[in-house]
Amino acid sequence: MVRLPGQDPILTGSPDCRMVRLPGEDTVLTGSPDCRMVRLPGQDPILTGSPDCRTVRLPGEDPILTGSPDLIPHILIPNLFVLRDCLPFDPSVTSLEPLYQTYRATVITKEIRRQTVCRNISKTSADYHMDWTARRGGSTLWQDIPGVRDSGVLETLSPEQCKYQESMFEVLTSEASYLRSLRVLTEHFLDSRDLDEALIIRDRKTLFSNVLRVREVSERFLKDLEDRMDEGLVFSDICDIIHYHAQHNFPAYIDYVRNQIYQEKTYTSLMKTNVAFATVITRLQESPQCQRLPFMSFLLLPFQRITRIKMLIENILKRTKEGTTEEQTASKALDSVSKIIEECNTQVGKMKQVEELIHLSKTLEFDKLKAIPIISQTRFLEKRGEVQEMAKGGNLFNLRPKFTPVYLFLFNDLLIIATKKGSERFVVMDHAHRSLVQVQPIREDQALSPSYEHCFCLTLLENHQGRMMERLMKASSQSDLHRWIAAFPNPGNHDGDQEEVIYDDWGE
Numbered sequence: 001m002v003r004l005p006g007q008d009p010i011l012t013g014s015p016d017c018r019m020v021r022l023p024g025e026d027t028v029l030t031g032s033p034d035c036r037m038v039r040l041p042g043q044d045p046i047l048t049g050s051p052d053c054r055t056v057r058l059p060g061e062d063p064i065l066t067g068s069p070d071l072i073p074h075i076l077i078p079n080l081f082v083l084r085d086c087l088p089f090d091p092s093v094t095s096l097e098p099l100y101q102t103y104r105a106t107v108i109t110k111e112i113r114r115q116t117v118c119r120n121i122s123k124t125s126a127d128y129h130m131d132w133t134a135r136r137g138g139s140t141l142w143q144d145i146p147g148v149r150d151s152g153v154l155e156t157l158s159p160e161q162c163k164y165q166e167s168m169f170e171v172l173t174s175e176a177s178y179l180r181s182l183r184v185l186t187e188h189f190l191d192s193r194d195l196d197e198a199l200i201i202r203d204r205k206t207l208f209s210n211v212l213r214v215r216e217v218s219e220r221f222l223k224d225l226e227d228r229m230d231e232g233l234v235f236s237d238i239c240d241i242i243h244y245h246a247q248h249n250f251p252a253y254i255d256y257v258r259n260q261i262y263q264e265k266t267y268t269s270l271m272k273t274n275v276a277f278a279t280v281i282t283r284l285q286e287s288p289q290c291q292r293l294p295f296m297s298f299l300l301l302p303f304q305r306i307t308r309i310k311m312l313i314e315n316i317l318k319r320t321k322e323g324t325t326e327e328q329t330a331s332k333a334l335d336s337v338s339k340i341i342e343e344c345n346t347q348v349g350k351m352k353q354v355e356e357l358i359h360l361s362k363t364l365e366f367d368k369l370k371a372i373p374i375i376s377q378t379r380f381l382e383k384r385g386e387v388q389e390m391a392k393g394g395n396l397f398n399l400r401p402k403f404t405p406v407y408l409f410l411f412n413d414l415l416i417i418a419t420k421k422g423s424e425r426f427v428v429m430d431h432a433h434r435s436l437v438q439v440q441p442i443r444e445d446q447a448l449s450p451s452y453e454h455c456f457c458l459t460l461l462e463n464h465q466g467r468m469m470e471r472l473m474k475a476s477s478q479s480d481l482h483r484w485i486a487a488f489p490n491p492g493n494h495d496g497d498q499e500e501v502i503y504d505d506w507g508e
Contacts, residue, residue: 098177098180099177099180099181099184099291099293100174100177100178100180100181100301100304100305101181101293101297101298101301102291102293140169140173141166141169142162142165142166142168142169143162143165143166145233147233148233151233153233153234157234160319163319164316164319164320165234165235167312167315167316167318167319168235168237168238168316169229169235170312170315171225171238171242171309171312171316172222172225172226172229172238174308174312175218175221175222175225176222178218178301178305179215179218179219179222181298181301182211182214182215182218182298182301183215184289184290184298185208185211185298185299185301186208186211186212186215188284188287188289188290189208189281189284189295189298190208190211190212192280192284194280194283195277195280195281195284197276198274198276198277198279198280199270199274199277203266203270206259206262206263206266207263207266207267207270207299208299209255209256209259209263210252210255210256210259211256211302213252213255213256214252214253214256214302217245217249217250217252217253218305220245220249221241221245221249224241224244224245225238225241228241237325237326237329238316239313239316239326239329239330239332239333240329240333242309242313242333242336242337243329243332243333243336246333246336246337246339246340247336250306250336250337250340251340251343253302253303253305253306253340253344254340254343254344254347256302256303257302257303257306257344257347257348258344258347258348258350258351259351260300260303260348260351261348261351261352261355262351262355263299264296264299267295267296267299281295303344306337306340306341306344307341309337310334310337310338310341313330313333313334313337314334316330317330317331317334350377353379353380353381354375354377356380356381357374357375357376357379357380357381358375360374360381360409361374361375363424363425363426364409364416364418364426364428365421365425365426365427365428366427366428367427367428369428369429369430369431369464370464372431378412378413379411379412379413379414380411380412381409381410381411382410382411382412382487383408383410383483383484383487384407384408384409384410385407385408385480386405386406386407386408386420386476387405387406387407387408387473387474387475387476387484388403388404388405388406388473388474389403389404389405389406389471389472389473389474390402390403390455390471390472390473390474391403391404401451401452403474404419405419405420406418406419406429406473407419407420407426408473408484409426410434410487411434412434413433413434413435414431414432414433414434415431415432415433415434415437415460416428416430416431417429417430417431417471430460430463430464430469431463431464432460432461432462432463432464433462434488436460436461436462437458437459437460437461437488438458438459438461438488439456439457439458439459439484439485439487439488440456440457440459440485441455441456441457441481441485442455442456442457442472452474453474454474454475454476454477454478454480454481455472455473455474455475455481456472456473456474456475456481456484456485457470457471457472457473458470458471458472458473459471
């Protein structure tokens with residue numbers, strides 16, 4: 001609404017915003033054809049915008065029409081979305097971008113429309129305003145911005161130059177879409193009092209991690225992008241902005257992604273064991289704000305976004321002229337974002353390894369042996385599997401040797417030999433540092449007997465007691481035998497590296 005200062009009457013817009021009426025009177029303010037002024041019917045005075053477009057004045061009079069608090073600094077007038085013709089870019093252009101989960105579904109449609117850029121300049125401004133209105137529910141194209149259409153800049157740019165502008169503008173629109181989804185996550189879910197009451201502090205922290213920091217990073221990034229476009233409708237460059245944020249702000253994504261494995265496990269557990277949580281989440285998901293999108297789709301947004309930014313930079317770089325400053329800046333931005341993604345992947349891998357070690361430590365029983373710590377930031381499991389061990393007292397000359405099943409757990413720095421106890425428990429029999437373990441196949445003449453087929457000798461140069469121990473093991477198949485042999489260094493085999501490459505592709 002718009003109020004005349006010091007007076008009660010308020011100017012209210014008609015439903016289609018094509019006219020403005022003085023309450024209680026028949027007089028209607030109608031827009032001029034170009035929508036840059038509003039005339040009182042039957043009178044000469046015209047409402048014109050002030051230079052900064054924040055006020056509208058009746059010529060020759062002092063009263064100024066000012067927007068109500070929810071409209072400042074924009075005043076809506078017929079056939080225009082906002083009265084800001086003097087500014088090159090209006091941030092409200094991106095305010096109606098779809099949620100990020102559905103944003104990417106519109107990219108294909110955008111690309112089809114992008115192919116027709118600069119071909120439709122024969123349309124009238126009214127046509128484009130109608131097109132704009134019809135597409136406000138979808139993602140925005142740079143060529144569709146009213147200011148761009150009205151400026152005539154499309155007639156001066158080649159199709160390739162237009163695509164270059166679109167590739168940069170997509171960073172802005174997709175960030176606006178992403179931020180909108182983040183705000184649903186933080187304002188609708190995180191700030192929910194009912195959800196807060198259903199969670200203990202630890203689970204709440206695990207679920208939402210540092211999402212508030214991630215949202216702050218997105219807000220700063222989007223503001224810098226909008227400020228750049230505010231300098232002119234045609235982008236000069238935006239990769240310098242991306243490069244800066246990748247160095248100073250995007251590391252927040254690493255912290256968020258690192259926690260993702262625990263995030264998913266906590267959510268799954270809560271949905272099964274916490275009835276109050278499951279009830280609240282289900283209700284919140286049904287809100288129109290979520291557009292029928294599940295809670296987990298919001299939690300997964302940050303990692304999807306940082307990988308998407310890399311793809312957007314690659315698209316910009318592809319359209320940048322070689323040997324230019326813009327190409328150098330785009331390359332720097334791509335490199336800095338790639339490092340963030342690489343570190344994210346590294347951290348995810350490490351957290352999965354630690355999670356696997358935690359699980360294994362709960363299944364291993366040392367019983368009569370002195371327990372050793374399994375969980376370590378530098379340790380990871382490389383191979384595990386069941387083999388058969390020849391019973392004690394047996395030898396290669398026995399006609400019918402007895403074999404019993406044992407399990408080998410091979411880490412990057414440790415070998416554990418165990419027997420199975422129940423379905424998910426193992427009792428440790430022996431262990432040794434990996435560098436003190438050797439594996440060799442038995443001689444061909446010894447392997448002639450079917451009983452010793454796929455057998456190998458496992459030697460612990462120094463076991464848990466500090467003694468050397470030899471064990472005869474039998475693999476389940478020839479390929480499994482080769483994989484176990486390739487997993488250990490063999491000082492006497494100079495072709496070991498080649499064999500390891502060959503058998504590495506055989507899989508488990």
